[in-house]
Amino acid sequence: MTLLDEIRALIAAEGPITVERYMGLCLARYYGSRDPLGLAGDFTTAPEISQMFGELIGLWAAAVWQGMGEPSSIHLVELGPGRGTLMVDALRATARIPGFRAALQVHLVETSPTLRDRQRQVLAGTGVSPTWHDTLDDVPEGALLVVANEFFDALPIRQFEATERGWCERLVALAGPALRLALSEEPDATIDVPPRPGALIEQPHIGAGLMGTLAGRLARHGGAALVIDYGYWGPAFGDTLQALKAHAFADPLANPGEADLTAHVDFHRLARAARDAGALVHGPSSQGDFLRALGIEVRASALKARATPTQADAVEAGLRRLTDPEGMGELFQVLGLSHPHLDTLPGLRFNPLAEET
Numbered sequence: 286m287t288l289l290d291e292i293r294a295l296i297a298a299e300g301p302i303t304v305e306r307y308m309g310l311c312l313a314r315y316y317g318s319r320d321p322l323g324l325a326g327d328f329t330t331a332p333e334i335s336q337m338f339g340e341l342i343g344l345w346a347a348a349v350w351q352g353m354g355e356p357s358s359i360h361l362v363e364l365g366p367g368r369g370t371l372m373v374d375a376l377r378a379t380a381r382i383p384g385f386r387a388a389l390q391v392h393l394v395e396t397s398p399t400l401r402d403r404q405r406q407v408l409a410g411t412g413v414s415p416t417w418h419d420t421l422d423d424v425p426e427g428a429l430l431v432v433a434n435e436f437f438d439a440l441p442i443r444q445f446e447a448t449e450r451g452w453c454e455r456l457v458a459l460a461g462p463a464l465r466l467a468l469s470e471e472p473d474a475t476i477d478v479p480p481r482p483g484a485l486i487e488q489p490h491i492g493a494g495l496m497g498t499l500a501g502r503l504a505r506h507g508g509a510a511l512v513i514d515y516g517y518w519g520p521a522f523g524d525t526l527q528a529l530k531a532h533a534f535a536d537p538l539a540n541p542g543e544a545d546l547t548a549h550v551d552f553h554r555l556a557r558a559a560r561d562a563g564a565l566v567h568g569p570s571s572q573g574d575f576l577r578a579l580g581i582e583v584r585a586s587a588l589k590a591r592a593t594p595t596q597a598d599a600v601e602a603g604l605r606r607l608t609d610p611e612g613m614g615e616l617f618q619v620l621g622l623s624h625p626h627l628d629t630l631p632g633l634r635f636n637p638l639a640e641e642t
């Protein structure tokens with residue numbers, strides 16, 4: 286049975302489902318059944334573009350660990366590690382920092398069996414033995430260093446449309462053999478933005494909940510986290526739900542489970558959830574500014590100095606794509622979270638969100 290058949294049966298039995306539930310069903314099928322990354326897949330991410338990305342994030346994590354007083358044991362957690370490339374590059378770049386590797390316990394939060402296999406293969410040569418988990422809740426308690434690159438955009442969101450009745454939730458309903466968008470009868474009273482006729486607003490309930498969990502752990506046990514993704518500082522109006530298939534946009538309702546579904550990340554909502562759970566918030570900074578602050582240009586020069594001309598061109602192209610405004614430099618943002626005692630994080634500025642209610 287295809288996922289479309291399953292969703293049609295579900296709606297026939299229970300009525301229209303929320304966009305959030307639809308996305309959840311599609312993403313579980315999508316990520317569970319393939320490796321979506323790279324040229325042959327549906328999209329490419331920063332760690333797949335250049336080794337410098339994972340290397341600098343590894344050095345960031347080691348610098349935070351040093352700033353914490355070099356605890357003898359710390360969990361290095363990656364949420365949604367994809368092909369494991371970022372982790373391999375981060376571990377290689379930090380291999381010679383005294384005490385860091387010995388202190389690390391590596392945890393990978395990954396639901397896809399296909400990608401877990403891939404991560405197991407690439408990490409086999411690194412000398413660390415990671416532990417896999419389905420959710421962050423399963424990672425044991427203790428101080429944490431967390432990285433989430435292009436993870437929050439893959440979490441389901443809710444969508445609401447402004448009507449004369451107020452904000453009504455977007456639903457997925459049946460249209461003969463196909464699917465269509467619909468609206469809830471009852472308005473939703475929880476949205477704290479006045480409805481403007483025709484406007485659409487997105488609410489990352491699942492992402493904000495996860496952020497609260499993460500921030501609560503940082504506040505209790507110490508450490509810091511980096512969230513890197515494409516997104517905006519809300520509230521903002523507009524529909525950012527996208528389907529990506531073979532590097533092109535597709536109709537999100539057309540082939541459930543066969544295309545990647547994503548939504549832009551509302552960093553303001555995530556930052557507020559983190560602050561409310563007791564963490565300090567840093568940034569967001571643009572990816573370009575963040576990587577330059579961490580020294581990507583110096584790293585690129587060092588790599589080019591011992592490269593063939595072809596390799597040097599690839600290093601330069603990677604640098605440009607990661608940092609230029611025309612590439613990923615400005616659309617992608619970097620948000621930091623930390624334990625209240627860590628009031629600076631490398632490459633990010635403190636965000637005085639505390640003044641907001």
Ligand code: SAH
Nearest residue numbers: 316330365366367394395396397434435439
């Ligand atoms: N961070 C990687 C991959 C990004 S793709 C990179 O930058 O290349 C999103 C990743 O998150 C995939 O590994 C996917 O399988 C995983 N993922 C998606 N939803 C998840 C969820 N709800 N729980 C855990 N992992 C999830």
